[in-house]
Amino acid sequence: MKGIIFTEFLDIIEDAFGLEVCQKMLDQASDIGVYTAVGSYDHRALVTLIVTLSKITGVSAEDLQEVYGEAVFTRLLQTLPAMTGIQQDTFNFIKKVEDHIHTEVKKLYPDATPPQFDFISETKTHMVMDYKSARCMSHVCLGLIKGCAKHFGQTVHVTMAPLNKSKSHVRFNLDLIVE
Structure with missing residues (x-):
């Protein structure tokens, strides 16, 4: 890490x-x-x-991870290379994490093993994605998602469900609340 x-x-x-x-x-x-x-x-x-x-x-350790993830989002965002052309909203940013950010991290740090995101389905207001990581820190991911939504001034309701016993594979359901 x-x-x-x-x-x-x-x-x-x-x-x-x-x-x-x-x-x-x-x-x-x-x-x-x-x-x-x-x-x-x-x-x-x-x-x-x-x-x-x-x-x-x-x-709880889960709550601490979530709070940490939310707090660290903006700090990590500042360390990223510019991502020109990315529509500035929560869902588009999250999709770019796997394709752009994790790819760049691997280029800069060949020994890095970031989590993997698999996108199952998406509409304008709903996204289903799977988080896969041997580190089993899905609550940090949950916090990062919340931090991302906050950064973009959006309200997103997030639920998560482990898909295996170790919690190395977790499904996230995100619902964008449109007011």
Whole structure:
């Protein structure tokens, strides 16, 4: 997993819970907390941090992942190369993640293994997509979707259902609420 995920996680935790809680999380997880944005790290270290933070704060690990995903969306967006010609809305952006963003990430970081998105169906107001990742962090994906909708000023109702026991394959149903 790319280091930017770790560095942003630590920044968001410090902003949300304070330096003391962030340090307590690192200490209890036996993690020195030294990450570089361009480094590569085992995703299990992030899972350990999330589980530890959950124990400290009493907030579920799934909720922490979702909040993190939503908060990190804008930060990650700023690191992306320009995507000219992309219609600026939630569904179009999400479709470009697989074709454009993940492709660029793999070019920049050949060892990267981003999640895979498979698009099952789409209308103007409904999208069904499958998330596949050995990291099983679908709640981060849920948060990223919510962050994306917020960024584009849209309201999207999202449901998710695991398609296997490990939750490495999850189906998302997105409904754009048109007012």
